[in-house]
Amino acid sequence: MSQSDVVVIDYGMGNLLSVCRALQRCGANVQLSSNPDVIRHAPRVVLPGVGAFDVAMAELQRLHLVEVLQGVAARGTPLLGICLGMQLLLDESEEFGRSTGLGLIHGRAVSLKVPSLECMGLKVPHIGWSEIYPSESCSDWNGTFLQDVKSGEAMYFVHSFMARITNEGHCLSHCHYGDLIVPAVISRDNIHGCQFHPEKSGETGLKLLRRFFSL
């Protein structure tokens, strides 16, 4: 059905073109689609996203993509959520009250706004380059899509919410923002998410995207 290497979900949330261009740069044949049939048959799926959690979930529902994405995940298709797309993989978000997510990795999206950050003069949203490190539960990135990235390399973040993961084993990498330990990469089997924008993180981000194609 689909001749592409990867389908990027087109649901009107954020700058999808940057994601497509970065994937193309990695040599991939990229298709942008919101068609359930195309997505079901995709060899790989990327869920990008910038904006509000509840709006994004409402859009996915309107396009009948919630179950499609859950099905794709259940069948073992490699799925990568980026930024808001990563937070959508979780059970829920506390953004605007409480909104239900895709429930593919257990956890919730919580606000970065904590008093300690303000005391340190740190701003929300967290915008800029932050170094990422292996999480305690993950001493080694070998065999993961972070394999080619070195501990301490920096990625570009823009976010006001962060993931709080139920099972720490699902967190491969984190960054520090003030005294917060922010999950940077989460992963469970074929389901992956990164809080930063690999498509805007220079060659380091592209290394990660390239590796996504060998998973």
Add this chain to the structure above:
Amino acid sequence: MSNTRLIARLDVKGSTLIKGVHLEGLRVLGDPQEYAKRYYAEGADELIYIDVVATLYGRSKLTDIVRRTAEEVFIPMTVGGGIRSIEDVRDMLGAGADKVAINTAAVNRPDLIVEVSRRFGSQCMVLSIEAKQQAEGHWEVYTDCGRERSGLNVVEWARRGEALGAGEILLTSVDREGTRQGFDLQLTHAITSVVGIPVIASGGMGKPSDLVDVVTQGKADAVAMADLLHYKRATIGEVRQAAKSAGIQVRAYESV
């Protein structure tokens, strides 16, 4: 502390990269795309494109430049010059920009700041302020690339811009721009001390140590460089090293 961002600023006129002094007397330098690629390879944290005549003629070749750059450069790009409406913003984002910088249109109609930040998020809305000193401790906002007076006080306008939803301020000192005399530290500090959003200091960087001053004394969150890089008087790597040596936290970057 967050990492201080090192930003390459490219002012363009039509399809060419230019550089002026006090935003005037423009000199043609070449193909902006080539410069953008060089700064990407050197490890720039972000790029800023400003079309310096777009406001005058109301049109922009900038979208083409941005589109071409976005095929080869994978870091955040801020684009400004002649952006007046939500449609203009959408076009720029569609071409590959991540943020837009708005000066003249925001001065003429401050509600544009509200509209852009509501529609695309405040992280996307950079308020560009061109400041010219009128008296000790007093700066006036200029529009149309330093050509027109607005009557607005820079400090008050910066505050108002933040309240309206700007996510960041690009603060250009018209007095220092292109002079290589260093940043206007007083101006920078006057703004960083009254707003909670990041401030990008622009105008006057003549040597790497100027960055140290504007970060430590001016409290700038990010630094825009043009002249210094365009004329190859320093590379971004050298600036990064100078910042690190002075104890300023910057992104860890190894050139590839």
